[in-house]
Amino acid sequence: MDAIVTTGLTRRFGDFTAVEEVNLSVAPGQFYGFLGPNGAGKSTTIKMLTGLLAPTAGSMQILGLDLSTHLVEVKRQIGVVPEGMALFGRLTGSEFLNFAGRMYGLDRDTAAHRTAELLDFMELSAQPKTLVTDYSHGMQKKLAMAAAVIHGPKVLFLDEPFEGVDAVASGTLKAMLQRMIARGVTIFLTSHVLEIVERLCSHVGIINKGRLVAQGSLDELRSGVTAGSAIAHEGKMTLEEFFLQTVGGPRNATQELSWLG
Amino acid sequence: MISPSVSTGQLRAVVVLRLRLLVNSLRSVRHRLNLVSRALGALLVLGAGVGGGFALAMVAWEITKSGKLEWLAIIFWALFFFWQLFPIMASAFNENLDASGLLRFPLSYGTYFLVRLLYGALDIATALGLSWSLGILIGIISADVRLSLWAALSIALFTMFNVLLGRAIFVWIEHWLSTRRSREIMGVVFFLVVIGFQLVGPLLGRYGDHTSRLRVHVPAILLWVQQKLPPGLTSAALAGASQQRYAGAALSLMLVGAFSAAAFWLLHLRLRDQYRGENVSEGEKRRTRIATSAVNRGWGLPGIRGPLAAIYEKEIRYFSRSGPLLFTLIMPLVVVLVVWGGRRGILTHQAGFALPVGAAYCLLLLTNIVYNSFGADGGGIQFFLTSPVSFRKVAGAKNLAQLTVLTLDIFILWVGIRVVYQPPGFAVIALTFAWYLFAVPLNLAVGNLLSVYSPKRIDYATFGRQRPAESTIILSLLVQMGSIGVGALCIFISRLYSNLWIATLTLLGLAVPALAGYFILLSRLDRIVMQRREVLATELCKA
Numbered sequence: 064m065d066a067i068v069t070t071g072l073t074r075r076f077g078d079f080t081a082v083e084e085v086n087l088s089v090a091p092g093q094f095y096g097f098l099g100p101n102g103a104g105k106s107t108t109i110k111m112l113t114g115l116l117a118p119t120a121g122s123m124q125i126l127g128l129d130l131s132t133h134l135v136e137v138k139r140q141i142g143v144v145p146e147g148m149a150l151f152g153r154l155t156g157s158e159f160l161n162f163a164g165r166m167y168g169l170d171r172d173t174a175a176h177r178t179a180e181l182l183d184f185m186e187l188s189a190q191p192k193t194l195v196t197d198y199s200h201g202m203q204k205k206l207a208m209a210a211a212v213i214h215g216p217k218v219l220f221l222d223e224p225f226e227g228v229d230a231v232a233s234g235t236l237k238a239m240l241q242r243m244i245a246r247g248v249t250i251f252l253t254s255h256v257l258e259i260v261e262r263l264c265s266h267v268g269i270i271n272k273g274r275l276v277a278q279g280s281l282d283e284l285r286s287g288v289t290a291g292s293a294i295a296h297e298g299k300m301t302l303e304e305f306f307l308q309t310v311g312g313p314r315n316a317t318q319e320l321s322w323l324g
Numbered sequence: 325m326i327s328p329s330v331s332t333g334q335l336r337a338v339v340v341l342r343l344r345l346l347v348n349s350l351r352s353v354r355h356r357l358n359l360v361s362r363a364l365g366a367l368l369v370l371g372a373g374v375g376g377g378f379a380l381a382m383v384a385w386e387i388t389k390s391g392k393l394e395w396l397a398i399i400f401w402a403l404f405f406f407w408q409l410f411p412i413m414a415s416a417f418n419e420n421l422d423a424s425g426l427l428r429f430p431l432s433y434g435t436y437f438l439v440r441l442l443y444g445a446l447d448i449a450t451a452l453g454l455s456w457s458l459g460i461l462i463g464i465i466s467a468d469v470r471l472s473l474w475a476a477l478s479i480a481l482f483t484m485f486n487v488l489l490g491r492a493i494f495v496w497i498e499h500w501l502s503t504r505r506s507r508e509i510m511g512v513v514f515f516l517v518v519i520g521f522q523l524v525g526p527l528l529g530r531y532g533d534h535t536s537r538l539r540v541h542v543p544a545i546l547l548w549v550q551q552k553l554p555p556g557l558t559s560a561a562l563a564g565a566s567q568q569r570y571a572g573a574a575l576s577l578m579l580v581g582a583f584s585a586a587a588f589w590l591l592h593l594r595l596r597d598q599y600r601g602e603n604v605s606e607g608e609k610r611r612t613r614i615a616t617s618a619v620n621r622g623w624g625l626p627g628i629r630g631p632l633a634a635i636y637e638k639e640i641r642y643f644s645r646s647g648p649l650l651f652t653l654i655m656p657l658v659v660v661l662v663v664w665g666g667r668r669g670i671l672t673h674q675a676g677f678a679l680p681v682g683a684a685y686c687l688l689l690l691t692n693i694v695y696n697s698f699g700a701d702g703g704g705i706q707f708f709l710t711s712p713v714s715f716r717k718v719a720g721a722k723n724l725a726q727l728t729v730l731t732l733d734i735f736i737l738w739v740g741i742r743v744v745y746q747p748p749g750f751a752v753i754a755l756t757f758a759w760y761l762f763a764v765p766l767n768l769a770v771g772n773l774l775s776v777y778s779p780k781r782i783d784y785a786t787f788g789r790q791r792p793a794e795s796t797i798i799l800s801l802l803v804q805m806g807s808i809g810v811g812a813l814c815i816f817i818s819r820l821y822s823n824l825w826i827a828t829l830t831l832l833g834l835a836v837p838a839l840a841g842y843f844i845l846l847s848r849l850d851r852i853v854m855q856r857r858e859v860l861a862t863e864l865c866k867a
Contacts, residue, residue: 115858178619
């Protein structure tokens with residue numbers, strides 16, 4: 064049983080189709096990177112997978128549970144860091160984590176214990192009385208990540224988790240994610256930074272203009288043969304080369320903007 | 325390098341930008357409804373502008389005809405106070421574009437100054453101020469056409485002074501409020517000033533006999549001071565011109581000009597720093613002290629467990645860090661004192677009804693919280709949406725926290741009434757309780773619905789710009805007027821029969837459907853939220 068399965072997942076906004084007939088399959092324990100250029104449909108897909116957005120058509124299953132009928136059960140087993148980080152600005156970091164733990168059903172002692180551990184691990188315990196709204200962007204990202212894992216989710220959804228995060232904070236987050244993968248957690252991560260995906264993920268899906276154009280393991284992608292895509296190339300490619308060939312490389316800017324000098 | 329040159333092309337681009345923002349905001353039904361509310365507001369402003377202008381024209385005409393032009397100072401002072409205080413008191417009316425964001429473009433200082441001055445001055449206070457000034461001008465000229473030039477010059481200078489000073493005050497306050505901590509401090513100061521003003525009348529009424537010496541000296545000092553300030557100087561200039569003392573009149577006008585120059589300079593100081601790239605950090609200075617990782621356990625509340633207790637605790641923590649909420653806690657007491665007003669107070673002979681009247685006022689105070697209950701959560705709404713807790717529980721816990729605040733409000737009110745008047749009788753307490761059983765579920769039910777249908781992000785840390793959506797305001801007013809009206813009607817009928825218990829029993833009877841409606845709506849809230857989740861997330865996650 065796959066951890067995440069979507070069948071014909073579609074989302075339209077009026078006349079515009081943001082996500083069209085996407086069929087994803089992510090096995091348990093996979094670190095799955097969901098790539099795509101800006102506006103390709105990454106965030107829309109992750110919003111649908113986490114219950115923030117209703118699909119126009121298609122079905123989604125998380126850990127074998129259909130999202131349309133078992134939304135609350137699914138939510139209990141997943142952790143989410145959405146685009147807006149979903150923080151409560153006027154709580155302190157520890158108050159927020161404590162609150163998050165109890166929202167996921169932890170008892171007061173367990174929530175307090177895990178809060179303390181997470182604050183230490185994320186190096187957020189130095190300012191116990193600072194409100195979240197006064198945290199730096201990187202600190203907020205770490206806090207959002209901590210809140211997403213406090214209940215020990217089986218599947219973790221991360222929407223651009225490293226955006227705006229410095230190298231030190233990024234290292235902390237990566238270490239935690241790798242530890243979770245080692246323990247069998249499935250991670251679904253969207254990013255437009257190819258280096259991060261190449262370094263962390265075992266499997267990759269590429270979405271372009273709302274359609275899933277490639278999906279497979281990193282090795283499959285580098286060799287140019289994946290589900291939905293077959294690119295002729297001698298030897299192994301880098302992920303960037305594969306990505307650019309799949310979604311289309313940059314247009315010749317100098318031809319169109321000759322006045323740039 | 326600061327260049328004073330002005331680019332008309334850039335000014336035109338800013339005007340087009342503002343129009344585009346308005347047009348684009350009409351894409352959703354909710355914003356169209358808000359525009360209708362704004363249009364109604366604009367009609368009111370138009371009425372106030374024309375009506376007020378006409379009234380002031382009559383007053384100015386009368387004063388000019390009587391030849392006592394010094395008395396014009398009274399209307400100039402009224403105009404001045406309105407012009408300067410209204411934008412601060414009603415900052416919620418202005419949702420202007422943050423013009424400082426334009427600095428990323430190659431604007432000359434002159435253009436930037438003009439944009440901040442003119443664009444910022446497009447508000448209700450300026451519109452009304454200009455209409456009323458025009459009214460005064462017409463009144464003076466109609467009464468004495470020989471004063472046309474002097475009146476036009478004086479009022480033009482006075483108008484310029486008001487516009488410049490108003491903008492200067494606004495940008496300086498904006499500067500002081502640019503960090504959360506200073507916003508909170510200013511909020512409390514503002515709040516204390518408001519309360520202070522409201523208490524002046526009752527205290528004078530109460531202790532009036534002991535201030536006879538002050539009564540002699542204070543007006544004389546105030547009169548002398550007002551003559552040296554722009555409203556007094558403007559009227560002095562007009563009085564001088566009417567008595568053909570032109571040198572004195574010119575000197576008064578020059579002084580008004582000097583005050584305008586000072587306001588210009590104050591405005592320039594602030595805008596120049598902004599133009600030069602002033603950076604006000606929102607974040608606090610990071611403390612370096614080492615803290616322990618000891619974390620307090622969440623609240624354990626009798627009868628409330630798990631997520632319900634967690635949300636309740638979160639809400640109470642939010643309230644406790646909210647300046648505006650402090651306002652709701654103290655205002656009932658202030659109102660008791662203000663309405664009491666010593667021996668001449670309104671309620672002195674109707675003290676028995678202080679509790680129900682105060683209770684209705686307490687409920688009104690919670691409008692922003694009850695009718696936009698997710699507004700302060702901001703991006704946190706996504707947490708609620710992705711968590712396994714039903715919105716029935718989320719809204720229920722929020723309502724519970726709101727009830728806690730209301731109970732605290734009522735308790736403070738009860739203490740105030742007990743101290744100022746006398747302990748409310750049992751029949752009045754029962755009546756108030758019965759009205760609450762009817763009005764509170766009704767308000768909470770509609771409040772929950774509007775919180776989902778018409779959410780608007782708000783910040784508990786600030787006093788200004790904290791209104792719900794316009795459509796919410798209108799509907800919430802209707803519900804509140806309805807619930808207060810029903811209560812008043814019940815009391816009126818019961819007084820006809822000289823038996824207050826008739827009202828109590830009627831209200832208890834009405835409470836049954838209100839409570840049933842509340843719980844039915846709560847049970848259906850999850851379905852409604854699922855339908856509205858995109859709007860909720862989009863509106864509340866806006867930066």
